[in-house]
Amino acid sequence: MTEHPHFTPSPELRAGLGALRTEVGKAVVGQDAAVTGLVIALLCRGHVLLEGVPGVAKTLLVRALSAALDLRTSRVQFTPDLMPGDVTGSLVYDARTAEFSFREGPVFTNLMLADEINRTPPKTQASLLEAMEERQVSVDGRPRHLPDPFVVIATQNPVEYEGTYPLPEAQLDRFLLKLTLPLPERDQEIEVLHRHATGFDPRDLAAAGVHPVSDGVQLAAARREVGQVQVAPEVLGYAVDLVRATRSSPSLSLGVSPRGATALLATARAWAWLAGRGYVTPDDVKALAHPTLRHRVQLRAEAELEGVTAESVLDTVLAAVPVPR
Numbered sequence: 001m002t003e004h005p006h007f008t009p010s011p012e013l014r015a016g017l018g019a020l021r022t023e024v025g026k027a028v029v030g031q032d033a034a035v036t037g038l039v040i041a042l043l044c045r046g047h048v049l050l051e052g053v054p055g056v057a058k059t060l061l062v063r064a065l066s067a068a069l070d071l072r073t074s075r076v077q078f079t080p081d082l083m084p085g086d087v088t089g090s091l092v093y094d095a096r097t098a099e100f101s102f103r104e105g106p107v108f109t110n111l112m113l114a115d116e117i118n119r120t121p122p123k124t125q126a127s128l129l130e131a132m133e134e135r136q137v138s139v140d141g142r143p144r145h146l147p148d149p150f151v152v153i154a155t156q157n158p159v160e161y162e163g164t165y166p167l168p169e170a171q172l173d174r175f176l177l178k179l180t181l182p183l184p185e186r187d188q189e190i191e192v193l194h195r196h197a198t199g200f201d202p203r204d205l206a207a208a209g210v211h212p213v214s215d216g217v218q219l220a221a222a223r224r225e226v227g228q229v230q231v232a233p234e235v236l237g238y239a240v241d242l243v244r245a246t247r248s249s250p251s252l253s254l255g256v257s258p259r260g261a262t263a264l265l266a267t268a269r270a271w272a273w274l275a276g277r278g279y280v281t282p283d284d285v286k287a288l289a290h291p292t293l294r295h296r297v298q299l300r301a302e303a304e305l306e307g308v309t310a311e312s313v314l315d316t317v318l319a320a321v322p323v324p325r
């Protein structure tokens with residue numbers, strides 16, 4: 001592997017982003033992989049789908065992250081009666097001037113929590129997904145740019161209840177990462193209860209000591225450094241071989257798209273930067289393969305019946321594709 005002695009991530013910037021974990025940790029016990037994933041998404045300006053059964057702190061995690069950042073944030077509960085205009089904004093009539101003016105919806109923010117996205121009908125989901133992709137909203141034929149960064153963290157429940165609307169498969173590609181929150185370990189769960197027993201109130205994060213420790217300026221500086229993280233040709237080739245292998249997997253009806261390949265490159269670079277390295281290794285690519293690719297493949301019905309999952313297909317691909325040395 002070629003060494004790149006010319007660039008090392010700045011320790012101060014890395015410490016700044018590391019402080020985010022500490023702040024989130026004041027509210028959320030464990031869930032380290034999800035916290036890291038969210039930081040990577042911020043570094044890449046990518047959107048995240050957060051999945052987990054009820055009560056594993058999906059909402060709390062994103063609320064804590066928002067509280068640890070000096071950024072504009074918004075939160076929308078995606079209920080069955082939510083309308084597209086409730087997300088993007090709408091024209092309102094001003095009687096004084098006798099004119100219509102645009103009232104910005106909650107997408108006009110830096111960090112948006114789209115809570116329980118699969119509880120709202122497709123039309124409203126589509127308005128958010130479109131804003132995520134275009135980073136602008138068109139109302140009355142006029143495009144309005146969203147702030148920069150604009151990062152959506154959408155939560156959803158994997159259990160399909162009646163009255164939920166699963167996100168269209170084709171739209172899932174718009175999420176940079178899909179993070180899954182596991183149930184806590186026993187000692188972690190004891191720590192959760194201990195905090196509650198000693199006065200932790202999830203509704204009052206300031207009282208729990210969660211304060212802004214990073215902001216848009218610092219994130220932009222970190223992002224510029226991530227852009228300098230080098231990728232050797234053989235590592236690029238490895239990432240491409242991985243996604244190409246998904247396309248010929250007999251268990252899949254749809255493999256990872258080229259957009260998915262670019263996402264894998266982006267997340268692996270951010271991960272390398274967080275680890276303090278100015279270059280990407282094949283292990284970085286491996287480490288990000290599951291969260292970056294798991295939602296970008298479609299299983300064949302037969303494979304699904306046999307118990308094959310997106311995760312097991314990715315494991316097979318990772319085991320089969322030769323790793324450059």
Ligand SMILES: Nc1ncnc2c1ncn2[C@@H]1O[C@H](COP(=O)(O)OP(=O)(O)OP(=O)(O)O)[C@@H](O)[C@H]1O
Pocket residue numbers: 027028029030031052053054055056057058059060061157184192202
């Ligand atoms: N890992 C954890 N650390 C700290 N608190 C936790 C943890 N897991 C669960 N809790 C507690 O459980 C509560 C429920 O969490 P939260 O509302 O964020 O869950 P959720 O995953 O969003 O659930 P739902 O799918 O029902 O919306 C939290 O407010 C907190 O008190």
Ligand SMILES: [Mg+2]
Pocket residue numbers: 058059060115155
């Ligand atoms: Mg929730």
